[in-house]
Amino acid sequence: MIDRRPWLDVLSHAVMILGVAIVAFPIYLAFIASTHTAQEIVQAPMPLWPGSNMLESYKEALFGSGKLGSNTDLLRMMWVSFMTAMIITVGKIAISLLSAFAIVYFRFPFKQFFFWAIFVTLMLPVEVRILPTYKVVADLGMLNSYAGLTLPLIASATATFLFRQFFLTVPDELVEAARMDGAGPMRFFKDVLVPLSKTSIAALFVIQFIYGWNQYLWPLLMTTSEDMYPVVIGIKRMVAGGGEAAIDWNVAMATTIIAMLPPALVVILMQKWFVKGLVDTEK
Numbered sequence: 001m002i003d004r005r006p007w008l009d010v011l012s013h014a015v016m017i018l019g020v021a022i023v024a025f026p027i028y029l030a031f032i033a034s035t036h037t038a039q040e041i042v043q044a045p046m047p048l049w050p051g052s053n054m055l056e057s058y059k060e061a062l063f064g065s066g067k068l069g070s071n072t073d074l075l076r077m078m079w080v081s082f083m084t085a086m087i088i089t090v091g092k093i094a095i096s097l098l099s100a101f102a103i104v105y106f107r108f109p110f111k112q113f114f115f116w117a118i119f120v121t122l123m124l125p126v127e128v129r130i131l132p133t134y135k136v137v138a139d140l141g142m143l144n145s146y147a148g149l150t151l152p153l154i155a156s157a158t159a160t161f162l163f164r165q166f167f168l169t170v171p172d173e174l175v176e177a178a179r180m181d182g183a184g185p186m187r188f189f190k191d192v193l194v195p196l197s198k199t200s201i202a203a204l205f206v207i208q209f210i211y212g213w214n215q216y217l218w219p220l221l222m223t224t225s226e227d228m229y230p231v232v233i234g235i236k237r238m239v240a241g242g243g244e245a246a247i248d249w250n251v252a253m254a255t256t257i258i259a260m261l262p263p264a265l266v267v268i269l270m271q272k273w274f275v276k277g278l279v280d281t282e283k
Helices: 006-033 036-044 054-063 074-105 112-123 131-141 146-154 157-168 172-180 186-196 197-214 217-222 233-239 249-269 271-279
Strands: none
Touching: 006 217, 006 249, 036 131, 036 249, 054 074, 054 249, 074 146, 074 186, 074 197, 074 233, 074 249, 112 157, 131 146, 131 217, 146 217, 157 197, 157 217, 172 186, 172 249, 197 271, 217 233, 233 249, 249 271
């Protein structure tokens, strides 16, 4: 029997509340800043309670021209970020599923070599190979395009490895049953493996969507046209240079809060599948 100690309950709850406070306080501070005027924010001490300028700040963030350091509005930048994140997410999952399926269920020369070649790319993220990758993309004429923003980020050794490990745990009886029913490789993949992998796909979808949404360094190199700026670059241009007095911090914080909504919504809507995909071992 587990010995229950009240002081351990108090300690665990205190640590949990402290952790939530540390994580949530910057978000709370950004929200509070978005409800005040720029003059009120730069005054010391900064207000810690909501102000009366909330509607004006969010209206200016959504529809104010030039506030994002360019002539493009926030909605356009969020659309670019959304399309980039979705293409990266769907592309990563599709390619990783197919490559893991080939590695596990097909026999071909140098299969292990190709698997470890994919796995080694974990040590070569985009930031490490950014100059040669930029050179290739630029020579192919893919600057200022969704293809240039997404294709170098689609390949994922992590997802391939996770799907490979999952496919290795699928019972051989399922393969034999599918073969006896006359199912070909792609039919087995579509009707058996993909449904079994749905929780893992959901977990990877959440992770990869947030990864794609938060991209900054690669879009910074790939985009010279303001129409292709993602929202992260827009926020950076709002607070870059000019000194604190020249920055509309209320609009910048309102933009930050709005930019957080899509990934937060994805996490909230897919929370059950996300947790299940990470911890569920049932096949």
